[in-house]
Amino acid sequence: MTIEFTDKIRRIPVYPTAGGYALGDDVAMLASNEAPFGPMPSVVEAATAALSHVNRYPDPTNMGLRRALAGRFDFPPERIAIGSGSCDILLSAAEALLEPGAEVVYGWPSFSVYPQMAAATGARAIEVPLDDEDRYDLEEMLAQVTVATRLVLLCNPNNPTGTAQPLAAIEEFVARVPRHVCVIVDEAYCEFSTLEDPDSSLDLARRHPNVVLLRTFSKVYGLAGLRCGYALCGDERFRVAVEQVRQPFFCNSLAQVAAEEALRHQDEVGRRVELVVAERIGLVESLRELGLRVAESQANFIWHALPEDADETAVLDGLRERGVLVRSGRALGREGWLRVTIGRPDENARYLAALRELL
Numbered sequence: 001m002t003i004e005f006t007d008k009i010r011r012i013p014v015y016p017t018a019g020g021y022a023l024g025d026d027v028a029m030l031a032s033n034e035a036p037f038g039p040m041p042s043v044v045e046a047a048t049a050a051l052s053h054v055n056r057y058p059d060p061t062n063m064g065l066r067r068a069l070a071g072r073f074d075f076p077p078e079r080i081a082i083g084s085g086s087c088d089i090l091l092s093a094a095e096a097l098l099e100p101g102a103e104v105v106y107g108w109p110s111f112s113v114y115p116q117m118a119a120a121t122g123a124r125a126i127e128v129p130l131d132d133e134d135r136y137d138l139e140e141m142l143a144q145v146t147v148a149t150r151l152v153l154l155c156n157p158n159n160p161t162g163t164a165q166p167l168a169a170i171e172e173f174v175a176r177v178p179r180h181v182c183v184i185v186d187e188a189y190c191e192f193s194t195l196e197d198p199d200s201s202l203d204l205a206r207r208h209p210n211v212v213l214l215r216t217f218s219k220v221y222g223l224a225g226l227r228c229g230y231a232l233c234g235d236e237r238f239r240v241a242v243e244q245v246r247q248p249f250f251c252n253s254l255a256q257v258a259a260e261e262a263l264r265h266q267d268e269v270g271r272r273v274e275l276v277v278a279e280r281i282g283l284v285e286s287l288r289e290l291g292l293r294v295a296e297s298q299a300n301f302i303w304h305a306l307p308e309d310a311d312e313t314a315v316l317d318g319l320r321e322r323g324v325l326v327r328s329g330r331a332l333g334r335e336g337w338l339r340v341t342i343g344r345p346d347e348n349a350r351y352l353a354a355l356r357e358l359l
């Protein structure tokens with residue numbers, strides 16, 4: 001006799017986590033799109049001070065952080081949702097919006113949590129292939145919206161390809177989606193985009209009650225290990241709904257304090273973005289010189305093909321032996337491609353040297 005689980009446990013795909021956490025220090029961790037920089041010093045101080053108070057539960061209203069975000073974006077605090085990472089908000093949104101008979105539309109390949117949202121709720125996943133330039137195919141996504149659609153997910157820039165649609169195209173898309181369909185624009189990497197000012201999308205959530213902009217402190221702010229994300233919602237009811245389906249204390253007190261402090265350092269954020277973008281340009285150029293197909297990245301990672309005769313597993317094993325961890329394209333939806341996070345200059349150079357050797 002074994003324990004009997006629900007049907008959804010059979011349906012939910014296993015999340016393709018990166019390995020290598022036990023490999024020690026001398027490894028270039030280029031597999032999880034994290035920041036190569038540590039948290040800012042004043043953030044460490046604020047979180048350290050907060051540690052002395054963890055006998056208390058965190059503020060369940062997240063008010064300090066919500067007010068700080070409201071000030072930064074000039075956005076109503078009651079329409080800002082907080083989560084234990086933005087994944088937490090995605091999964092709560094699935095619970096609040098999806099059920100058997102409902103449909104969720106998203107591009108593919110895209111973020112690995114999206115299929116989980118459908119599987120966990122029994123909704124039907126409509127996966128729309130990316131266009132020829134590996135961008136979200138917005139026309140085709142619109143064509144897939146039916147009376148059963150409850151949720152559309154737009155990953156912009158897209159993980160794993162790094163490609164982005166310009167805001168004008170997203171605006172046109174949103175204007176054509178029926179009002180009762182929730183559109184989550186997942187902007188986990190928006191700070192790294194040079195297409196336009198990352199904050200220019202805010203108007204979407206100001207003008208459309210069905211739009212939610214999803215962002216995170218895990219990437220440019222370097223707080224992935226603390227787990228904190230947020231959503232700027234077109235309608236307060238989205239925040240209330242995602243709070244209804246979770247435990248009251250969904251965001252820990254260190255994360256709340258650290259995120260609030262990190263927000264005060266936009267100059268440092270700008271400096272980090274510049275470093276990442278400069279490294280991105282160099283890495284793309286070097287990969288193209290190797291004759292490899294590289295998607296147009298607006299994120300802190302690069303999606304590139306391997307030569308046709310290369311064996312993805314052998315390349316990944318070879319990279320690991322050389323102390324470089326990147327993400328397998330097969331695990332992310334396309335065999336023969338790799339996703340490489342932009343690391344420190346020495347880590348990126350190590351990746352290039354190892355890849356040159358292996359190819």
Ligand SMILES: Cc1ncc(COP(=O)(O)O)c(C=O)c1O
Pocket residue numbers: 032033084085086087088111155158159186188215216217218224227228229
């Ligand atoms: C597109 C996208 N959205 C959301 C997330 C979730 O990030 P977090 O839960 O750390 O905020 C990630 C993480 O890699 C991502 O790639």
